[in-house]
Amino acid sequence: MADWTAKPFAISCGDPAGVGPEIIGKSWKQRAAAGLKPFFAIGNFADFENLAGVPVRKIDQPMEAGEAFDDALPVFHIHEAAAAIPGEATLDGAQCSLHALEIACGLARSGDAGAVITAPVSKSQLYKIGFRYPGQTEFVSERCGIARENAVMMLAGPSLRVVPLTVHVPLKDVPEQLTCRLIIARARAAEKAMIRNFGIENPRIAVAGLNPHAGENGNLGDEEQRIMQPAIDELREDGMDITDPLPADTMFHEEARVKYDVALCPYHDQALIPLKTLHFFDGVNITLGLPIVRTSPDHGTAFNIAGQGIADPRSMIAAIQMAATAVTNRQIHGH
Numbered sequence: 001m002a003d004w005t006a007k008p009f010a011i012s013c014g015d016p017a018g019v020g021p022e023i024i025g026k027s028w029k030q031r032a033a034a035g036l037k038p039f040f041a042i043g044n045f046a047d048f049e050n051l052a053g054v055p056v057r058k059i060d061q062p063m064e065a066g067e068a069f070d071d072a073l074p075v076f077h078i079h080e081a082a083a084a085i086p087g088e089a090t091l092d093g094a095q096c097s098l099h100a101l102e103i104a105c106g107l108a109r110s111g112d113a114g115a116v117i118t119a120p121v122s123k124s125q126l127y128k129i130g131f132r133y134p135g136q137t138e139f140v141s142e143r144c145g146i147a148r149e150n151a152v153m154m155l156a157g158p159s160l161r162v163v164p165l166t167v168h169v170p171l172k173d174v175p176e177q178l179t180c181r182l183i184i185a186r187a188r189a190a191e192k193a194m195i196r197n198f199g200i201e202n203p204r205i206a207v208a209g210l211n212p213h214a215g216e217n218g219n220l221g222d223e224e225q226r227i228m229q230p231a232i233d234e235l236r237e238d239g240m241d242i243t244d245p246l247p248a249d250t251m252f253h254e255e256a257r258v259k260y261d262v263a264l265c266p267y268h269d270q271a272l273i274p275l276k277t278l279h280f281f282d283g284v285n286i287t288l289g290l291p292i293v294r295t296s297p298d299h300g301t302a303f304n305i306a307g308q309g310i311a312d313p314r315s316m317i318a319a320i321q322m323a324a325t326a327v328t329n330r331q332i333h334g335h
Contacts, residue, residue, distance in 0.1 A: 006114070007062070007111065007112065007113055007114030007115075008037070008038040008039055008040055008062055008063075008065035008066055008069070008074075008113060008114060009037065009038070009039035009040075009113060009114050009115045009116070009117055009320060009323055009324075010039070010040060010042055010062065010076075010103075010104040010107050010108060010113035010115070010116050010117070011024055011039050011040065011041050011042065011104070011116075011117045011118075011119060011320075012042050012043070012097065012100040012101045012103075012104040012116070012117070012118045012119055013041055013042060013043025013044070013047060013096065013097060013100045013119055014097055014100075014118065014119025014120045014121050014301065015084075015089060015093050015094065015097045015119075015120065015121050015122045015125065015301045015303075016043060016044060016047040016083075016084035016093045016096055016097065017084040017085060017086055017087060017088050017089050017090065017093050017122075017301070017303060017306060018086075018089075018119075018120055018121075018122065018300075018301030018302060018303055018306050019120070019301065019302045019305065019306050019311035020043075020097075020119030020120060020301070021041070021043070021047045021048050021051060021119075022051060022306070022307075022309070022311045022313075023119065023297065023311050023312075023313040023315075023316040024041050024048075024073070024119060024316065025048065025051035025052075025054035025056075025073055026054075026311070026313035026316075027039075027313050027316045027317050027320060028054060028069075028073040029053060029054060030313065030317060031069070034317045034320075034321065035321070036317065036320050036321065036324075037114075037320075037324050038065050038066045038069040038074075039065065039069070039074075039117070039320060040059060040062060040065035040068075040069075040073075040074035040075065040076050041073060041074070041075045041076065042075075042076045042078055042100040042103055042104050043075065043076075043077075043078065043079060043096055043097075043100045044077065044078075044079040044080070044081055044083070044084070044096055045058050045075050045077040046081065046082060046083035047083050047084055047096075048073060048075050049083070050083070051073075052309055054072075054073050055071065055072040055073065056072055056073045056074075056075050057071070057072035057073070057074055057075065058075055058077050059074045059075065059076055059077075060076075061112075062076065062107055062112045062113055063112070076103070078096075078099055078100060078103055079095070079096040079099055079100070081096065084096075085307075086303075086306035086307025086308075087303045087304065087306045087307060088303075089122050089124075089125050089301075089303060090125070091125065091128055091129055093122075093125065094121075094122060094125035094126050094128065094129050094131075095129055097119075097121045097122075097125075097126070098121075098126060098129065098131060101118060101121070101136060101139060101140070102143065104116045104118070105139075105140055105143040105144065105292070106143070108292040108293075108294075109143070109144065109291070109292060114293070114323075114327050115292065115293035115294065115295070115323040115324075115326070115327050116140065116292060116293065116294045116295075116323075117294075117295050117296065117316070117319050117320055117323055118136050118140070118294065118295075118296040119296070119297070119316070120296070120297065120299060120300045120301045120302070121136060121301065122301050122303075123135060134167070134168050135168070136296065137151055137153055137285075137287050137294075138151065140287060140290065140292075140294050141287070141289070141290060144290050144291055144292060145291075146289060146290055146291070149185070150185070150189070150289045151287055151288070151289050151290060152185075152186055152189040152190070152193075152287070152288040152289050153167060153285060153287060153288075154190065154193065154262070154285070154286050154287075154288050155271060155272060155275045155283055155284070155285055155286075155298055156275075156283070156284050156286055156322065157275060157278055157279025157282055157283045157284070157318075158279065158282065159254075159257055159278060159279070160252070160257055160263070160274060160275055160278050160279065161261065161262040161263070162262070162263045162264075162265055162271035162272070162274070162275050163186055163189075163190050163262060163263070163264050163265070163271065163288075164265050164266075164267060164268045164270070164271040164272070165178060165182060165183060165186050165264055165265060165266050165267070166178060166182075166266065166267050166268065167268055168268065169267075169268075171267060174210070174266060174267045175210065175223055178210060178223060178227055178228070178266050179227065180227055180230055180231040180234075181231075183207075183227070183228060183231035183232070183264070184231050184234060184235060186264060187205060187207075187231070187235050187240065187242060187264060188235070188240075189288045189289050190203070190205060190262050190264065190288065191203050191205060191240055192288070192289075193262075193286075193288040193289075194261050194262060196326075196329060196330055197286070197288075197293070197325070197326035197329055197330065198261075198325065198326070198329060199329040199332065200261050202241060203241065203261045203262065204241045204242075204259065204260045204261045204262075205240065205241060205242040205243070205260060205261065205262055205263075205264060206242075206243045206246060206251060206259070206260035206262070206263045206264070207228065207232060207242060207243050207244070207245050207246060207263070207264045208245065208246055208247075208248040208251055208263060208264065208265045208266060208270055208271075209224045209228070209245035209246060209247060209248060209266075210223045210224060210228070210245075210266040210267070211223060211224065212247075212249075213247045213249075214244075214245040214246055214247045214248075215245070223266075224245040228245045228266075229244065229245065232244060232245070243260070248265070248270055251263060251274075252274040252278075275298070276298070279298075281312055281314040281315060282314045282315055282317075282318040283297075283298035283299075283315060283318070284296070284297065284298055284315065284318050284319045284322045285297070285298050285319075286322060286323075286326065293323050293326045293327050293330065294323075295319040295320075295322050295323045295326070296319055297315035297316045297318070297319050298315055299315055
């Protein structure tokens, strides 16, 4: 089996007019203090040349990143253009971000990169150039040969991991999309990820109810009894350590969080509000169910502060660290 821990990580530039290049450069500056393993950026070299206090070096092959990393940020140059103007999103910038994402996936799939970390993109700009995916997660899954429904988004921080059972759908559509099949698939993906990526041998899974007070025995909604409980019972019969639907308003305080390793939440904001409240600056998006490791900072392009030198790199640093944790554990438990 190949030693994936020896491969440098590929970081796609994201939208070059956003904070992607800046937080990649700042992560490189903190490489020693944060214990970061070698990585290289993928994008337009011009977008990295003038980062404050960050020497850069153009590389032609990923294997060159290790040699350059101590002295400069390695940049795999793949897009010839003038440097992007911070805060001014363009179609050319979207093309650069998409090209970088595609190459990062290819390098990880071929074994030339140990993991993929994706900087934030502008989906509105990507849609203008024909991007047909809800987000980077679905694009990466397809490039890895994985059906979209089998690629699962987990948001993780030091004290909380959450998986939204439904993601970018209107709240009114959640009850219809919340099926037994979906719950079972997401729970199994989460359990496997806890073992494979985080080294937790017997994961404990908590499930948030959809309705207030988890439905109050059907008095405030019956989805918990009609849809969620049958799925949970089946998973429990298969040996999974999983709770019945719990009232979401009492699941996320400190004493409650120590009782589980990951929480499944029926809808997007139910998962992301507690995660971002606790870990706004160090939350990570990690995609489960892929043959490669893919992580991303849990924030957007931040066009409004791009180019001002004030972007916070903590989420990007955490994404690189989490990728390293996942790669190491996969090496131990089987890639």
